[in-house]
Amino acid sequence: MSVLILTEAELRQLVPMDLAAIGAAEQAFRALGEGRAIQPPVLALEIPPRNAEVDIKTAYIEGLPQLAIKTSSGFFDNPAHGLPSLSGFMAALSAETGRMEAVLLDNGYLTDLRTGALAARELARPDARIAGVLGTGLQARMQIEALKLVRPLEQVLVWGRRAETAQGYADEMTQRLGIPVEIRDTAEAVVREAEIVITTTPSREPIVQREWLHAGQHLTAMGSDAPYKNEIAPAALAYATRFVCDVASQSLALGELGPAVAAGVMTETAQHTELGTVVCGRAAGRTGDDDITLCDLTGTGAQDTAIAAHALALAQKANLGHIINA
Amino acid sequence: MSVLILTEAELRQLVPMDLAAIGAAEQAFRALGEGRAIQPPVLALEIPPRNAEVDIKTAYIEGLPQLAIKTSSGFFDNPAHGLPSLSGFMAALSAETGRMEAVLLDNGYLTDLRTGALAARELARPDARIAGVLGTGLQARMQIEALKLVRPLEQVLVWGRRAETAQGYADEMTQRLGIPVEIRDTAEAVVREAEIVITTTPSREPIVQREWLHAGQHLTAMGSDAPYKNEIAPAALAYATRFVCDVASQSLALGELGPAVAAGVMTETAQHTELGTVVCGRAAGRTGDDDITLCDLTGTGAQDTAIAAHALALAQKANLGHIINA
Numbered sequence: 001m002s003v004l005i006l007t008e009a010e011l012r013q014l015v016p017m018d019l020a021a022i023g024a025a026e027q028a029f030r031a032l033g034e035g036r037a038i039q040p041p042v043l044a045l046e047i048p049p050r051n052a053e054v055d056i057k058t059a060y061i062e063g064l065p066q067l068a069i070k071t072s073s074g075f076f077d078n079p080a081h082g083l084p085s086l087s088g089f090m091a092a093l094s095a096e097t098g099r100m101e102a103v104l105l106d107n108g109y110l111t112d113l114r115t116g117a118l119a120a121r122e123l124a125r126p127d128a129r130i131a132g133v134l135g136t137g138l139q140a141r142m143q144i145e146a147l148k149l150v151r152p153l154e155q156v157l158v159w160g161r162r163a164e165t166a167q168g169y170a171d172e173m174t175q176r177l178g179i180p181v182e183i184r185d186t187a188e189a190v191v192r193e194a195e196i197v198i199t200t201t202p203s204r205e206p207i208v209q210r211e212w213l214h215a216g217q218h219l220t221a222m223g224s225d226a227p228y229k230n231e232i233a234p235a236a237l238a239y240a241t242r243f244v245c246d247v248a249s250q251s252l253a254l255g256e257l258g259p260a261v262a263a264g265v266m267t268e269t270a271q272h273t274e275l276g277t278v279v280c281g282r283a284a285g286r287t288g289d290d291d292i293t294l295c296d297l298t299g300t301g302a303q304d305t306a307i308a309a310h311a312l313a314l315a316q317k318a319n320l321g322h323i324i325n326a
Numbered sequence: 327m328s329v330l331i332l333t334e335a336e337l338r339q340l341v342p343m344d345l346a347a348i349g350a351a352e353q354a355f356r357a358l359g360e361g362r363a364i365q366p367p368v369l370a371l372e373i374p375p376r377n378a379e380v381d382i383k384t385a386y387i388e389g390l391p392q393l394a395i396k397t398s399s400g401f402f403d404n405p406a407h408g409l410p411s412l413s414g415f416m417a418a419l420s421a422e423t424g425r426m427e428a429v430l431l432d433n434g435y436l437t438d439l440r441t442g443a444l445a446a447r448e449l450a451r452p453d454a455r456i457a458g459v460l461g462t463g464l465q466a467r468m469q470i471e472a473l474k475l476v477r478p479l480e481q482v483l484v485w486g487r488r489a490e491t492a493q494g495y496a497d498e499m500t501q502r503l504g505i506p507v508e509i510r511d512t513a514e515a516v517v518r519e520a521e522i523v524i525t526t527t528p529s530r531e532p533i534v535q536r537e538w539l540h541a542g543q544h545l546t547a548m549g550s551d552a553p554y555k556n557e558i559a560p561a562a563l564a565y566a567t568r569f570v571c572d573v574a575s576q577s578l579a580l581g582e583l584g585p586a587v588a589a590g591v592m593t594e595t596a597q598h599t600e601l602g603t604v605v606c607g608r609a610a611g612r613t614g615d616d617d618i619t620l621c622d623l624t625g626t627g628a629q630d631t632a633i634a635a636h637a638l639a640l641a642q643k644a645n646l647g648h649i650i651n652a
Contacts, residue, residue, distance in 0.1 A: 001431075005329075005331065038373060041369075043367075043368075045385070046364070046366075047364055054395070056369055058371050058380065058382065060371060060373045067371075069380070075423050075424035081423070087425050087426065095373075098413055103429050105652040
């Protein structure tokens with residue numbers, strides 16, 4: 001048996017945020033929508049004495065040569081010791097034999113290459129030109145970069161809790177995107193002005209309010225991934241023409257659907273559409289220019305499997321990585 | 327970040343089945359019994375189109391430097407292609423920072439080093455001299471070898487479905503153990519004669535019957551790890567003086583407790599004791615020479631974490647393995 005080990009640096013070189021990466025996410029959601037994926041619930045190990053959590057996701061997708069097991073950990077006391085809170089890796093098993101094929105020491109990079117752009121491609125108006133982003137971290141960078149691949153963006157607006165960080169984001173992203181990136185003083189100003197909004201904050205209180213939404217808008221919420229997190233006001237969820245989520249059970253447990261159901265303005269089962277069914281055409285996404293579409297993403301094992309298989313196909317061609325003969 | 331990769335050959339060299347390995351299992355069960363372990367339910371990915379299943383276990387144990395994430399896969403069409411059905415590996419994360427520290431490509435070896443001997447040490451009569459084993463595979467070998475470390479064995483009896491395999495087991499193990507290992511024609515003969523019995527079969531119908539049990543006996547069931555497997559007749563479970571299991575919820579879902587509850591002879595909650603509580607002295611194990619004790623093991627994430635930490639401590643001393651700088 002030989003096992004391929006790929007480091008984060010190798011994976012960054014190998015797997016850019018490009019249309020092929022978005023295609024891998026599409027493949028995952030198409031499989032989910034068509035019932036060709038098997039995706040068990042997330043395994044969550046909560047470690048209160050360490051102020052930490054480890055999440056494990058996996059999924060099998062018919063037709064892909066590997067299946068991934070993705071571990072992501074958040075150790076929230078790390079910053080006090082000069083380390084980032086989040087880390088992670090994927091293991092790829094042969095989907096045919098179950099033998100270990102590769103370890104992707106991606107440190108979360110492959111997770112970040114995720115589906116904001118796919119959701120926008122499926123749900124935003126094709127002519128949307130102004131994007132807004134709440135938050136100024138890695139997700140805020142990667143998702144806007146991906147969005148530019150699928151919509152004719154001419155301007156990006158950003159809001160962050162700390163003005164200097166937001167300014168840093170604006171300066172860096174203006175360079176990287178080649179279009180103006182401007183800061184706004186409030187989340188409200190960003191949401192009222194932008195045609196596509198991406199929220200990437202770890203907020204525990206809803207930021208986006210119903211009154212800020214306007215006809216034709218699309219919003220993707222990426223930040224909430226725990227029961228105590230919430231970026232979008234329940235009333236805003238209920239107000240949208242269509243509420244889409246990657247996995248309904250996760251959106252209920254960890255994402256934006258939970259607080260809206262708790263507030264009594266959404267039902268557990270009737271008012272959401274899963275992204276996979278939109279991707280494969282079994283459910284409607286945007287049906288008109290004035291629709292307001294909202295999408296909540298919590299992360300799926302199927303995406304992890306699809307992006308791992310994509311990375312391994314690229315690694316094979318590029319002949320990158322260390323091989324361990326075991 | 328540097329990640330240590332250890333192969334199966336290195337791990338076999340590093341971590342023998344010895345009292346220290348049994349000590350690691352004891353450490354895990356003591357932590358479970360004392361409430362110093364956090365162990366979420368197993369993540370099971372069933373893949374019917376591949377006749378396969380992938381199981382993922384993890385646990386945090388207070389005081390250990392790592393936590394393990396153990397993946398075991400069974401791809402039951404593999405033998406048709408000349409490959410073993412089972413494989414597996416562990417990833418070890420720092421329990422302090424969540425960063426990946428090591429990948430143990432053990433192929434299931436560290437899982438096999440498991441708790442049969444610990445259960446027998448806690449529950450069998452100290453003077454037990456005759457061991458019996460049902461099944462002739464790897465588990466049947468390793469568990470008897472471990473048992474010999476904790477009880478003054480003078481003889482081993484074995485039964486297997488195929489006589490020539492059983493004979494092969496007897497010949498090999500007579501050599502390895504230095505005591506006579508004899509085959510018996512029936513499971514019944516083994517169970518009636520042996521003072522300690524270990525069952526390691528993948529049987530789907532109960533093998534061990536109530537009438538075969540006798541005063542003073544201890545039996546450990548290792549084979550059942552799926553809802554459709556069952557080695558011990560429900561009446562035998564109910565007949566035992568004490569029924570112990572590693573994790574009650576797993577014994578109910580995957581082990582021997584499930585069929586006994588379904589048969590109406592055991593309750594879901596009242597008639598079992600978890601091994602951890604026996605190890606740490608919070609519950610009684612064997613209370614007299616005539617007790618009949620039964621123990622059902624389905625495997626715990628806590629054991630995996632303890633054995634991984636044990637292996638890594640040994641690896642550090644031995645300076646074995648490949649280091650990947652990531």
